[in-house]
Amino acid sequence: MTVEKARRGDARPRAFEEVLARIEERIAADGLTVGDRLPGERQLAEQLGVGRSSVREALRVLETLGVVTSQVGRGPDAGAVLTSRPGSALTELLRLHLGLATLSMREVIDTRLMIEQWAAVRAATAPSAASTRTAAARMAEAVAAMDATRDAAEFVEHDIAFHLALAEAPGNRLIVAVMRALRDSVRRYAEDAVVRLGDTGGLQDDHRRIHRAIEDGDAGAAADAVAAHLARAYPDPARQS
Amino acid sequence: MTVEKARRGDARPRAFEEVLARIEERIAADGLTVGDRLPGERQLAEQLGVGRSSVREALRVLETLGVVTSQVGRGPDAGAVLTSRPGSALTELLRLHLGLATLSMREVIDTRLMIEQWAAVRAATAPSAASTRTAAARMAEAVAAMDATRDAAEFVEHDIAFHLALAEAPGNRLIVAVMRALRDSVRRYAEDAVVRLGDTGGLQDDHRRIHRAIEDGDAGAAADAVAAHLARAYPDPARQS
DNA sequence: AGACCAAATATGGTCAGACCATACATCCTG
DNA sequence: CAGGATGTATGGTCTGACCATATTTGGTCT
Numbered sequence: 001m002t003v004e005k006a007r008r009g010d011a012r013p014r015a016f017e018e019v020l021a022r023i024e025e026r027i028a029a030d031g032l033t034v035g036d037r038l039p040g041e042r043q044l045a046e047q048l049g050v051g052r053s054s055v056r057e058a059l060r061v062l063e064t065l066g067v068v069t070s071q072v073g074r075g076p077d078a079g080a081v082l083t084s085r086p087g088s089a090l091t092e093l094l095r096l097h098l099g100l101a102t103l104s105m106r107e108v109i110d111t112r113l114m115i116e117q118w119a120a121v122r123a124a125t126a127p128s129a130a131s132t133r134t135a136a137a138r139m140a141e142a143v144a145a146m147d148a149t150r151d152a153a154e155f156v157e158h159d160i161a162f163h164l165a166l167a168e169a170p171g172n173r174l175i176v177a178v179m180r181a182l183r184d185s186v187r188r189y190a191e192d193a194v195v196r197l198g199d200t201g202g203l204q205d206d207h208r209r210i211h212r213a214i215e216d217g218d219a220g221a222a223a224d225a226v227a228a229h230l231a232r233a234y235p236d237p238a239r240q241s
Numbered sequence: 242m243t244v245e246k247a248r249r250g251d252a253r254p255r256a257f258e259e260v261l262a263r264i265e266e267r268i269a270a271d272g273l274t275v276g277d278r279l280p281g282e283r284q285l286a287e288q289l290g291v292g293r294s295s296v297r298e299a300l301r302v303l304e305t306l307g308v309v310t311s312q313v314g315r316g317p318d319a320g321a322v323l324t325s326r327p328g329s330a331l332t333e334l335l336r337l338h339l340g341l342a343t344l345s346m347r348e349v350i351d352t353r354l355m356i357e358q359w360a361a362v363r364a365a366t367a368p369s370a371a372s373t374r375t376a377a378a379r380m381a382e383a384v385a386a387m388d389a390t391r392d393a394a395e396f397v398e399h400d401i402a403f404h405l406a407l408a409e410a411p412g413n414r415l416i417v418a419v420m421r422a423l424r425d426s427v428r429r430y431a432e433d434a435v436v437r438l439g440d441t442g443g444l445q446d447d448h449r450r451i452h453r454a455i456e457d458g459d460a461g462a463a464a465d466a467v468a469a470h471l472a473r474a475y476p477d478p479a480r481q482s
Numbered sequence: 483a484g485a486c487c488a489a490a491t492a493t494g495g496t497c498a499g500a501c502c503a504t505a506c507a508t509c510c511t512g
Numbered sequence: 513c514a515g516g517a518t519g520t521a522t523g524g525t526c527t528g529a530c531c532a533t534a535t536t537t538g539g540t541c542t
Contacts, residue, residue, distance in 0.1 A: 012313075012495095012533095014494095014495065014496090015495075015496065015497095016301070016495090016496095024337070024340065027340065027341070028340060033341065033342065034341065034343070040521075040522060040523085041522080041523070042521095042522085042523095045497095050496080050497085051496055051497040051498070052497085052498085053294055053297075053495095053496070053497070053498095054495085054496065054497085056294075056298065056523090056524090057297065057298060057301045059523095060257070060298045060301050060302060060305075061301060061302070061305045062337075064301075064302045064305045064306065065305065065330075065333055065334050065337055066334070066338075067337050067338070067341065070522090070523060070524090071504095071505090071522085071523080072253075072503070072504050072505075072522055072523040072524070073503090073504045073505030073506060073521080073522060073523080074504080074505050074506040074507070074520065074521045074522055075505065075506040075507080075521090075522090076506090077505095077506090078504090078505075078506075078521075078522050078523080079521090079522060079523075080523090082341065084338065084341060084343040086334055086338050086343065086344070089306075089330070089334055090331075090334070092306055093306050093307070093327055093330055093331070094415075096265070096303075096306055096308050097307075097308070097325065097327050099265065099268060099269060100268065100274065100275065100308065100323065100325060101274065102275070102325040102327065102414070103327070103414060103415050107413045107414055107415045107416070108415060110411075110413050110416075111413065111415050111416055111419075114355065114356070114359040114416070115355070117359075118355045118358075118359070170351075172348045172351050172352065173343070173344060173348055174335075174344050174348045174349060174352050175348070175351075175352055175355070178352075178419070253504095253524095255523095255524065255525090256524075256525065256526095257524090257525095281492075281493060281494085282493080282494065283492095283493085283494095286526095291525080291526085292525055292526040292527070293526085293527085294524095294525070294526070294527095295524085295525065295526085297494085297495090300494095311493090311494060311495090312493085312494080312533095312534090313492095313493055313494040313495070313532070313533050313534070314492080314493060314494080314532090314533045314534030314535060315491065315492045315493055315533080315534050315535040315536070316492085316493090316534065316535045316536075317535090318534095318535095319492075319493050319494080319533090319534070319535075320492090320493060320494075321494090
């Protein structure tokens with residue numbers, strides 16, 4: 001039968017969605033901000049005329065999205081507190097969709113290349129900005145730390161710090177959050193890459209080249225250095241440049 | 242029994258998190274993919290030795306992250322089905338964090354600039370690739386549709402289509418998902434921008450310039466055109482270039 | 483046979499109530 | 513006044529029940 005099941009994707013109002021909307025309204029109306037507390041689950045349920053389980057599902061969604069965290073017990077810190085962790089949600093998102101093969105590693109690597117090139121160009125364009133200075137200092141520290149270790153896992157940790165510092169240079173929290181999620185989701189892959197390469201000297205040369213280009217304010221060189229680095233660490237079989 | 246009391250900030254293992262992990266394992270082990278069904282809530286609860294409410298909270302998380310959708314009723318399509326919608330989660334994430342002032346509009350606009358420049362350069366570098374051809378055609382359509390309307394809301398709809406087509410040119414689903422979320426979260430802001438500008442001729446000139454640069458394979462011109470376009474649509478008071 | 487309608491059933495959605503574990507608040511004792 | 517015992521508010525979890533929905537099943541009528 002060629003019957004279209006049609007409209008089943010449409011509005012099916014669920015109680016927890018209503019709760020979600022009401023909580024959002026409340027946040028906006030009361031001007032709640034990070035650190036403020038929401039009413040207790042039982043109280044919310046009564047106020048909104050729903051069961052406590054529906055309230056809990058709504059809070060679970062907010063927690064997943066990094067907007068609240070829940071603490072048990074009693075006192076000022078107990079209950080659902082507004083927070084701000086866009087990063088954990090992004091990380092979960094990437095991890096799960098990578099697992100489902102909805103996203104490929106190549107797409108993740110390409111996205112990293114986009115972000116890091118952008119950040120490097122921005123940083124090199126404003127080499128004396130405060131955020132660039134901080135980032136450059138942390139990048140230098142990370143390079144030194146990578147020099148000082150022979151352990152692959154430790155090397156990767158400092159490598160992550162290096163690239164995260166780079167992404168933080170332009171001072172865009174959204175991009176930092178995305179970058180952090182990307183790095184977390186490819187952490188294991190990165191270790192494999194280090195082990196496979198064996199010699200980390202080439203990677204360190206790249207790191208120094210990136211750092212120097214930013215210090216010199218040479219945006220073009222910075223972009224090239226980042227591209228060369230990612231091409232070395234994650235060679236793309238499909239693209240031969 | 243290994244008693245670790247778990248200090249305050251440590252992992253507080255919750256039943257639904259265990260369920261989440263087990264479902265993930267199951268997806269990986271059974272090689273489940275988009276379209277496959279998970280067992281029913283009651284069955285899962287029994288298998289995992291937890292209450293149904295805990296299973297439901299786990300499923301709510303997965304639904305929030307765009308990994309499953311739930312359908313009521315009976316039959317092959319009922320129950321929790323694996324899907325792939327990273328976009329809706331990203332949109333919610335951005336909307337909520339913009340509401341909480343965790344992210345600023347400027348950061349969102351800057352991220353858009355990054356993505357669109359990257360996409361334009363990629364497209365211009367491979368002007369004859371299939372994905373670029375498709376994208377260019379849709380961009381041309383969108384430009385024509387914008388020419389044909391005087392309604393701000395309708396203009397914005399086609400404008401979104403134009404920019405989304407641009408982002409899709411390189412064929413990276415992750416970046417497309419991010420771009421879609423960004424556009425959705427600034428939709429209202431975009432309408433205001435159009436109304437404020439009054440004349441959409443300049444925007445259309447930009448659109449044509451972007452499209453032409455891609456057709457001509459001129460990566461530099463494409464990047465410049467995108468930057469000029471976003472600077473016109475969302476002037477940055479802090480940056481005077 | 484076929485078409486149509488009614489009952490059975492599987493599924494998610496929701497609620498109410500109970501109980502536990504936790505962690506601060508309060509009170510009582512010495 | 514210090515320190516422990518008790519109280520209590522909070523989230524976490526389970527159970528059981530019922531509802532709404534949508535398919536499946538089976539029976540009945542034409």
